[in-house]
Amino acid sequence: MLKVKTIKLSGFRGIKTPQELFCIKAGETKPTSFVLFGVNSSGKTSFMDGLEWFLSPENKIQWLRREDAQEAAYPHNSAQPGESYVEIEFFEDSKTIRLRKTFDDNRKTKPILSDNDEFQRIYQSFVIKPYFRYLEIVEFVLNRTGVQKYQELARWMGFESELNFQEKLAKVVSQLEKKKELIETRRDDTLKAIGQLLENTVVDETSILTYCNKLLKGISSEINGAILEPLTSKESLQKCLPNIAKLQIQTSHAKNLNILSSAQTDLSAFAINKSLIDQITSLKNERDKFVGKQKSTNNINSIDLYNKAQEILSNNDKEKTKCPVCGLEWNRRNLLEHIKEELNLLDQINLKKTELIQKVEKALHLIRREQTLTAQTIAKYQEIESVISPLKYDVIKQYGSILTEFEYSMAGDIFSTGWKLSIPDTKIFDKLESEISQIIKFINEEKAKLEPSKEVLLLDSTIQSLRKTNELWDKLIQEKEEHDFWAAEVSKFLEIGDTIGELIRNGIKNLFDEISSLIEEYFVILRKDKDIKNIKIDFNVTKKAEGRSAEIQLSYYDVNVKPAYKILSESLLNSLGLSVYFACVRKFNKECGFIVLDDIINSLDIQHRETIINLLEDKFSDFQVILFTHDDLWFERLQTRFPHWVRKKIKKWEYDTGPRIDFANTTKEELDLMLGEDETKAKEAGMKFGEYLEGVLHELCEKLEAKIKYRYYKQDLPVMNELFEAGCERLKDILGDQHDLVAKMKNAWQNDPLIRNFCMHDRRNYASSISLTEVKNSYQKWFNEVENNLRCTECHKIIEYVKAKEQVHLQCEKGHLKLK
Amino acid sequence: MTDRNVKKYLEKLKSEGKHDGEFIDVLLASDTNDDDWFVTANNLSQIIDQRYAESKNNKA
Numbered sequence: 001m002l003k004v005k006t007i008k009l010s011g012f013r014g015i016k017t018p019q020e021l022f023c024i025k026a027g028e029t030k031p032t033s034f035v036l037f038g039v040n041s042s043g044k045t046s047f048m049d050g051l052e053w054f055l056s057p058e059n060k061i062q063w064l065r066r067e068d069a070q071e072a073a074y075p076h077n078s079a080q081p082g083e084s085y086v087e088i089e090f091f092e093d094s095k096t097i098r099l100r101k102t103f104d105d106n107r108k109t110k111p112i113l114s115d116n117d118e119f120q121r122i123y124q125s126f127v128i129k130p131y132f133r134y135l136e137i138v139e140f141v142l143n144r145t146g147v148q149k150y151q152e153l154a155r156w157m158g159f160e161s162e163l164n165f166q167e168k169l170a171k172v173v174s175q176l177e178k179k180k181e182l183i184e185t186r187r188d189d190t191l192k193a194i195g196q197l198l199e200n201t202v203v204d205e206t207s208i209l210t211y212c213n214k215l216l217k218g219i220s221s222e223i224n225g226a227i228l229e230p231l232t233s234k235e236s237l238q239k240c241l242p243n244i245a246k247l248q249i250q251t252s253h254a255k256n257l258n259i260l261s262s263a264q265t266d267l268s269a270f271a272i273n274k275s276l277i278d279q280i281t282s283l284k285n286e287r288d289k290f291v292g293k294q295k296s297t298n299n300i301n302s303i304d305l306y307n308k309a310q311e312i313l314s315n316n317d318k319e320k321t322k323c324p325v326c327g328l329e330w331n332r333r334n335l336l337e338h339i340k341e342e343l344n345l346l347d348q349i350n351l352k353k354t355e356l357i358q359k360v361e362k363a364l365h366l367i368r369r370e371q372t373l374t375a376q377t378i379a380k381y382q383e384i385e386s387v388i389s390p391l392k393y394d395v396i397k398q399y400g401s402i403l404t405e406f407e408y409s410m411a412g413d414i415f416s417t418g419w420k421l422s423i424p425d426t427k428i429f430d431k432l433e434s435e436i437s438q439i440i441k442f443i444n445e446e447k448a449k450l451e452p453s454k455e456v457l458l459l460d461s462t463i464q465s466l467r468k469t470n471e472l473w474d475k476l477i478q479e480k481e482e483h484d485f486w487a488a489e490v491s492k493f494l495e496i497g498d499t500i501g502e503l504i505r506n507g508i509k510n511l512f513d514e515i516s517s518l519i520e521e522y523f524v525i526l527r528k529d530k531d532i533k534n535i536k537i538d539f540n541v542t543k544k545a546e547g548r549s550a551e552i553q554l555s556y557y558d559v560n561v562k563p564a565y566k567i568l569s570e571s572l573l574n575s576l577g578l579s580v581y582f583a584c585v586r587k588f589n590k591e592c593g594f595i596v597l598d599d600i601i602n603s604l605d606i607q608h609r610e611t612i613i614n615l616l617e618d619k620f621s622d623f624q625v626i627l628f629t630h631d632d633l634w635f636e637r638l639q640t641r642f643p644h645w646v647r648k649k650i651k652k653w654e655y656d657t658g659p660r661i662d663f664a665n666t667t668k669e670e671l672d673l674m675l676g677e678d679e680t681k682a683k684e685a686g687m688k689f690g691e692y693l694e695g696v697l698h699e700l701c702e703k704l705e706a707k708i709k710y711r712y713y714k715q716d717l718p719v720m721n722e723l724f725e726a727g728c729e730r731l732k733d734i735l736g737d738q739h740d741l742v743a744k745m746k747n748a749w750q751n752d753p754l755i756r757n758f759c760m761h762d763r764r765n766y767a768s769s770i771s772l773t774e775v776k777n778s779y780q781k782w783f784n785e786v787e788n789n790l791r792c793t794e795c796h797k798i799i800e801y802v803k804a805k806e807q808v809h810l811q812c813e814k815g816h817l818k819l820k
Numbered sequence: 821m822t823d824r825n826v827k828k829y830l831e832k833l834k835s836e837g838k839h840d841g842e843f844i845d846v847l848l849a850s851d852t853n854d855d856d857w858f859v860t861a862n863n864l865s866q867i868i869d870q871r872y873a874e875s876k877n878n879k880a
Contacts, residue, residue: 165826168850168857175861176868482872489868496839496847503829 001593011079
């Protein structure tokens, strides 16, 4: 199992210069348990913080997070970059592994690991974290809900992955349920809307069809004598709608309205070509200009002749020659030039003529388009006149005549001399627009005057209601289908969720059952004074977090209690918390052989603190315990009970450096050191021995169940006479007056000068003139003659009163030492 | 250490063949990839929506 040899901190929390704790004794190779004593604020928590940071895969110190201190608070204030680190030397299978975690100022949450793989191996060696603080016990037993306890247990017992999956599954199920509910809400809204339409709370096929048939019955006798068949299904409603729409169109009112509305739409879209007259005018001007060059145009027909002449002349090489066209004699070269010029001129004229013809064709196309438009508009006016009083539309008729004249002219020979075309005033277009606007306005006025008949209104509203019903019914069918489908699918998934949830719960319940007996076993060691049994961790029955909430239950003086905090005192609950932690360490940390405990005795009453020592001794002797404490009495007990541990104390703490650590000694070892050669230590040694003796007598009287005289007056001097008196009397009662130990104890009480002083005088005042030899003699006599006979050399415990089978005797708790 | 227990349970369920295999596959993938719950929920929703669309097409 993994153990710790050395712990070294530098520039971390309250420690500036490197400090090293050696959990190994001089000359030995294997590490041993270790205890560090220091008063509050002496720096021992810095070591605990360092260990937690080092052992935390997340590189966090939990209690500092609660104090709202983040990673920036980890290094010592004056530590330079790279100076803040924790280094631990591990020991496993006779091998030593040294690992260092260094704080990175640039990435405060990501420290530098000396060997990433080895660090991962260390993290994987434990399930429950191998460090525990007093505060965590309090939190676990007192301040946690069932859900939080379950989460903590998951971390302690290593079923975090199951817990994460349980939480994920719960959220997934909730999300799917929400989606299903959303579809359900949509369906219900549609149902509600149909219900409002039907004025009926029952919405089904029968009620919808009844409603529709009632509507149809209202109109069937009114419309053109048409008889509508009663609806029998959704399909019949679907088929019926277009037929009713036809009826709507057939009513005279609707017909008229349709004519006017249609006419209005068409007239609004009417767009005349306002540039037509300008285009015609321009064409006419071009034509007039072209025709003005009469001579040229007439000669166009001579082009072929000139071409032929050019061909003949090209084959004739005589200097003087006659023109084949006009018969005049020309110089051949000049004649050729002349013909070329004539041909060029005629080509240009021909080109222009072609261009004019094309323009005429284009103009004709425009004119005919305008004619069609005009004819359609006039037809529309005539249709309107069938509904409302006669209209006045002279301008469009006039425009029609103009177009006819244009067409006639353009269709003729525009190059002939008799060709004529009169151009109208372009103001005709403004007049046209004004006329159309007036007619549209008139239509609007007439439409407003049209009063619909009752039958039309009824038909309109019926159609509207039927369409709406049909639309909502379609929607409802679709939403119902979707909902039913989703409900079935979600139900299938829930079955899986329930089954997997049950498998996970069963697995965890087995863990709970396995650990529960161990918790009880440890609890009995910590609190054998109470009748508490049947300790069990079990799931809470809760709707909110079913299967994800746990509580501890137990039987307290035969009364079943769940949760345990309902009835147990804080001290008992803390003992329970400790038992759970220790049980988890024993059960799950198979490879990690050390536990770091920080001031955990705070959680127990003074009289029960030794029971933790018993637990460590009885159940964790194979573990290495690294313990930090500020309690000097407990420290003293630990030193006495575990003399083989490495024992250290923090002598003082300085801001610049941190704690100053020294070896710690038992009182006897300290007295031995004090009583060397230095006479000045006599008074101090006497005081120390007095305090120690008082503590041992207290413990002895408690263990013997001795009756101590009650101190009534405040002014009674704090002496230890009553303790000796009670202790001696009790020993005499049990062992008899003649027992050697009784005699020796009595002798020490009554005859040793220093002890007699302790018993007669205020111990705050004594030993003012005591010598070194006197102290030495007294304490050696006490240890050699009395205490060595009271304390077991194996378990280091003082004898206690035992009554069994009507017999009374004295023995140490383990029974190694028995006095008769 | 109980790290792979969830996977073990899911595989057991799948091998029994009593439950929807496609849903179990989504959970297995979610466990393996350590998907967030909303990713898993979304994957399941998509499967259901797709199945619904297919069922409508089949009817049509």
